[in-house]
Every structure is written in C-alpha cells, then in structure tokens.
Amino acid sequence: MYSTIQYEVANGVATLTMNRPDRFNAFNETMSAEFIDALKKTAKDETARVLVITGAGKAFCSGQDLKDVEGAKGRSLADSVVRRYNPMILGIREMAKPVIAKVNGVAAGAGASLAFACDVIVAAENVAFVEAFVNIGLVLDSGGAYFLPHGVGYHKAFELSTLGDKFSAQEALTWGIVNKVVAPEHLDETVNALANRYANGATKAIGMIKKMLNKASNSSLAEILQQEAWHQEIAGRSEDYKEGVASFNEKRKPEFKGR
Numbered sequence: 001m002y003s004t005i006q007y008e009v010a011n012g013v014a015t016l017t018m019n020r021p022d023r024f025n026a027f028n029e030t031m032s033a034e035f036i037d038a039l040k041k042t043a044k045d046e047t048a049r050v051l052v053i054t055g056a057g058k059a060f061c062s063g064q065d066l067k068d069v070e071g072a073k074g075r076s077l078a079d080s081v082v083r084r085y086n087p088m089i090l091g092i093r094e095m096a097k098p099v100i101a102k103v104n105g106v107a108a109g110a111g112a113s114l115a116f117a118c119d120v121i122v123a124a125e126n127v128a129f130v131e132a133f134v135n136i137g138l139v140l141d142s143g144g145a146y147f148l149p150h151g152v153g154y155h156k157a158f159e160l161s162t163l164g165d166k167f168s169a170q171e172a173l174t175w176g177i178v179n180k181v182v183a184p185e186h187l188d189e190t191v192n193a194l195a196n197r198y199a200n201g202a203t204k205a206i207g208m209i210k211k212m213l214n215k216a217s218n219s220s221l222a223e224i225l226q227q228e229a230w231h232q233e234i235a236g237r238s239e240d241y242k243e244g245v246a247s248f249n250e251k252r253k254p255e256f257k258g259r
Contacts, residue, residue, distance in 0.1 A: 002034045003034070004018070004020055004028070004031035005019050005031060006056070007038045007041070009045060009047055009048045012050065012199030012200065013051075013195045013199050014041075014042045014045065014048035014050070014051045016035070017055065018035070018054070018056065019055075020056075020065075021055075021058070022057075023065055024057075024059035024061070024062035024106065025056060025059050026061070026062045026063060026066075026111075027061070027085075028065045028068040029084070036087045036088055036091060039091035039095065042095065042097065043091070049198065049199045049200075050097055050098050050099075050198035050203070051095070052099075052100045053100070053102065053114070053118060054104055055104055057105070058105045060101075060102075060104055060105050060106060060107040060115060061110070061114055062108045062111055063108050063110040064080075077138075081141045081142075086142075088117075088142070089113070089114070089142055092118060093143075095207075096208070096210065097203060097206070097207055097210075098119045098203070099119050099120075100119065100121075100191060100194060101118035101121040101122065101123075102122055102191045103115050103121060103122065103123035103124065103127050103178075104124055104184070106128050106129075107130075108129070108130045108131075108132045109130070109131065109132045109133055112129045112132075113141065113144040113147060114142060116144070116147040116148070117143050119210060120179050121178045121180075122179060122182065122187065122190055122194065123178050123182075124181075124182065124184040125169055125182065127168070128166045128168060129166065129168075129172055130165065130166045131148065132164050133161070135164040140161050144161065147177070151177035152175045200256060202240040203240075203258035204238050205238070205240060208231040209231075211231070212227050212231060240256045243255060
C-alpha cells in the first residue's frame with residue numbers, strides 16, 4: 001500500500017518503518033504524506049494500542065531529502081513545514097496512545113526532532129543525533145525549538161542548535177532526552193518488550209496521562225489539578241479500572257483492553 005514506508009499492526013503493536021534506506025530514510029513529499037496517513041490509521045485503529053517508529057537499514061531518519069528539493073525554484077519552506085512536518089509532529093503528540101522511537105541509526109535534522117517528539121525513545125548505543133539545520137543555514141523545525149529546550153534547558157539547546165554538532169546516544173541519555181540506550185544487537189528485543197508491555201497495559205489511562213503531561217508546561221497547578229479530576233472521572237468509569245480493581249483483589253495479573 002505504501003512505497004516509502006512499511007506499516008503493520010500485530011498483537012496490539014503498530015510499527016511504522018521509514019523505508020528509503022538508500023537515502024538514509026530522508027523525507028521526500030511521498031514519504032511525508034504516507035507517514036501522516038499511517039499516523040491517522042494508528043490513531044483510529046482500536047487494535048493498535050502502541051506505535052513504534054523506526055527506520056530501515058542503517059539510519060533512523062536523516063531529515064529532509066535535499067536532492068528532492070534541489071532546483072525547486074520559489075519553493076516555500078514555510079509551506080513545506082506547515083503542510084508536511086507539523087502534521088507529523090502533532091499527529092504523534094496528539095495521539096492518545098504511546099509512541100516509541102526505535103532509533104537504530106543516525107537521526108539528523110527533522111529526523112532528530114521526530115525522535116524527540118515521541119513519548120519514549122530507545123536508541124542503539126552507536127547512534128548519533130544532530131540538529132543539522134544551521135549547517136545549511138536554516139532554523140530548527142519539526143518541533144526542535146520546543147523539544148530541545150524543554151529537554152536539556154535553554155543554554156544546551158542553544159549550543160546544540162547553533163553549532164550543529166553531532167551528539168551521541170549516551171550524551172542524550174545523560175541529558176534526559178533519551179529513555180534507554182542499548183547495544184545494537186539488543187535494540188529489537190528491548191523495544192519489543194516495551195511495546196508489548198504498553199500493548200497490554202491500561203492504554204486508555206495512558207492516553208489521558210499523555211494528554212495531561214503535554215499540557216503541564218503551559219498550565220498552572222490549579223489547571224492541572226482540575227485536569228486530573230476530569231480525567232480521573234473518565235478513567236474511573238472505564239472497563240480497565242474495573243478490571244484493575246478486580247485483578248488486585250483476586251491477586252492476579254490484570255487483563256486490560258484499553259477501554
């Protein structure tokens with residue numbers, strides 16, 4: 001169905017693989033459109049309870065394919081950002097399901113921002129990140145100007161985005177913008193275990209937790225307390241809550257359905 005990505009749903013886990021390995025999974029117009037379409041499918045699919053995003057071959061994603069735009073006279077970069085990249089980032093952040101970045105190789109430019117937009121980031125220890133925009137005279141996009149300072153603070157974000165130097169997965173872990181760093185040979189099993197845990201978890205509650213955390217940085221304590229009350233009321237009426245209480249009292253493992 002897709003020509004530049006691979007997409008499948010199995011056992012509650014949706015997997016979106018950027019599949020242009022010859023171009024280090026750089027985005028062209030087609031891949032942007034297919035990526036957005038797959039995000040919409042995942043959001044609507046009740047059988048998909050967690051999404052894993054990764055790349056084919058040696059790279060996660062190297063950002064925009066510069067050969068795709070070479071010679072495009074009069075091209076509006078603002079239009080490209082608004083039409084192609086913003087919907088991807090918002091699709092990830094607004095999806096009421098956990099999204100895991102399985103970073104198997106270099107994540108550069110929009111590819112790095114894409115990884116940082118995900119809820120959980122697991123990277124192979126040989127991975128390099130680079131906010132490469134400034135290296136070709138551009139500014140951060142795809143949420144980079146939001147995720148970097150929120151993750152590492154203003155001064156480190158300024159350094160990373162204005163010098164455009166590579167930084168390692170281990171450095172990203174130390175700075176708190178990556179959740180786990182593992183040996184490349186353990187990346188699959190680590191992400192599979194995490195994805196399966198989410199797929200069998202209380203995903204209705206997880207989706208609401210995600211929504212509240214996304215609002216936390218722009219809300220007062222009073223507003224967040226009210227949000228907690230509203231969402232707790234919804235969670236308390238869910239099938240998962242009933243199952244959670246029953247399993248606790250019966251001393252067994254809960255069987256959540258995400259409803």
